[in-house]
Amino acid sequence: MNLIDQIESEEMKKEIPDLHVGDTVKVHMRIVEGEKERIQIIEGIIIRISGGGIRETITVRKISFGIGVERIFPLYSPRVEQIDVVKRAKVRQARLYFLRELRGKAARLKELKPPKTEAAKRKRTRGRKKSTTA
Amino acid sequence: MEALLAKKIGMTQVFSETGDCIPVTIVQVERCVPILKKTIEKDGYQAVLTTYGVRKEKHTNKPLKGFYDKHKVEPGRLLTEFRDEEIDDDQLGKPLTVELFAAGDRVDVIGTSKGKGFAGVMKRFNFAGAPASRGSHEAFRGGGSIGMHTYPGRVWKGKKMPGHMGNKTVRVQNLKVFRVDVDKNVLFLNGAAPGPNGQIVKIIKSKKGGR
Numbered sequence: 228m229n230l231i232d233q234i235e236s237e238e239m240k241k242e243i244p245d246l247h248v249g250d251t252v253k254v255h256m257r258i259v260e261g262e263k264e265r266i267q268i269i270e271g272i273i274i275r276i277s278g279g280g281i282r283e284t285i286t287v288r289k290i291s292f293g294i295g296v297e298r299i300f301p302l303y304s305p306r307v308e309q310i311d312v313v314k315r316a317k318v319r320q321a322r323l324y325f326l327r328e329l330r331g332k333a334a335r336l337k338e339l340k341p342p343k344t345e346a347a348k349r350k351r352t353r354g355r356k357k358s359t360t361a
Numbered sequence: 362m363e364a365l366l367a368k369k370i371g372m373t374q375v376f377s378e379t380g381d382c383i384p385v386t387i388v389q390v391e392r393c394v395p396i397l398k399k400t401i402e403k404d405g406y407q408a409v410l411t412t413y414g415v416r417k418e419k420h421t422n423k424p425l426k427g428f429y430d431k432h433k434v435e436p437g438r439l440l441t442e443f444r445d446e447e448i449d450d451d452q453l454g455k456p457l458t459v460e461l462f463a464a465g466d467r468v469d470v471i472g473t474s475k476g477k478g479f480a481g482v483m484k485r486f487n488f489a490g491a492p493a494s495r496g497s498h499e500a501f502r503g504g505g506s507i508g509m510h511t512y513p514g515r516v517w518k519g520k521k522m523p524g525h526m527g528n529k530t531v532r533v534q535n536l537k538v539f540r541v542d543v544d545k546n547v548l549f550l551n552g553a554a555p556g557p558n559g560q561i562v563k564i565i566k567s568k569k570g571g572r
Contacts, residue, residue: 229370230370230387231373234373234375234387234547235373257380281373281374281375304376304380305376305378305380
């Protein structure tokens with residue numbers, strides 16, 4: 228491990244949940260207004276995950292009063308207090324920019340039921356292995 | 362002595378307590394040993410001669426070996442002087458550490474910039490170049506005219522033209538020390554330092570030293 232990686236891994240103090248593109252998340256932002264500090268919750272869909280390690284960021288898109296708003300959060304910033312995953316969706320793209328063109332009902336994603344059983348996981352990996360050997 | 366030789370490890374980013382993302386250059390001090398003092402009385406100028414790194418036995422020729430043995434220091438990879446620095450006699454031969462600096466100090470970093478080869482005027486001096494369309498042809502990245510007519514009948518001295526770029530000694534002034542890691546012997550400098558990763562750079566307490 229080189230020194231940069233070592234320093235970066237030391238800086239990554241926070242526990243971040245397993246995030247995927249298409250997840251609906253609640254980001255708890257710490258906002259400082261003069262003397263006061265409060266937590267603001269921003270809920271939306273992750274349309275992009277970019278960067279790696281301490282540079283990792285997510286772009287969260289939400290519709291706020293009828294207007295699409297996107298915010299980029301550095302995951303390891305101390306201002307991001309907490310991230311909750313509300314639901315997951317089935318997605319086929321790495322970047323969900325097509326959502327920008329869509330409004331209302333069309334902008335929904337097909338929900339993925341979260342509890343994946345161990346058996347189902349094993350089945351999937353076995354199938355993949357077989358296809359590579361054949 | 363408020364100067365060090367250190368190895369540029371590379372750049373990364375860290376977050377401050379307030380949540381600001383700060384670009385930092387990581388420099389590590391592996392082995393930096395002051396060897397001898399030069400004084401105005403004896404040498405005509407004041408400096409501290411310092412060595413950095415480790416030199417293998419097989420690469421140390423006899424004159425070098427003799428020099429290092431005389432000062433009872435293990436041979437180092439390079440020898441550099443720090444002009445106008447002072448040091449106590451009992452500090453000679455003892456490795457310098459990053460504890461010379463504290464978080465919040467301002468430092469200058471001196472190193473050799475990356476060589477860019479023979480570069481045109483757009484890359485070298487940020488000239489605008491010529492329009493890409495609207496009837497222009499051939500001279501897209503040229504510098505344009507280089508002078509006038511009968512007067513002066515020559516090109517002014519210092520005219521910016523294509524030529525070799527980089528591979529020069531560069532001093533980046535007034536970088537803030539963001540953090541000092543004594544265990545790893547590492548400094549976090551807020552900003553960029555010249556040269557490639559792995560290069561040995563000089564770190565000197567800032568001469569202009571704004572706070």
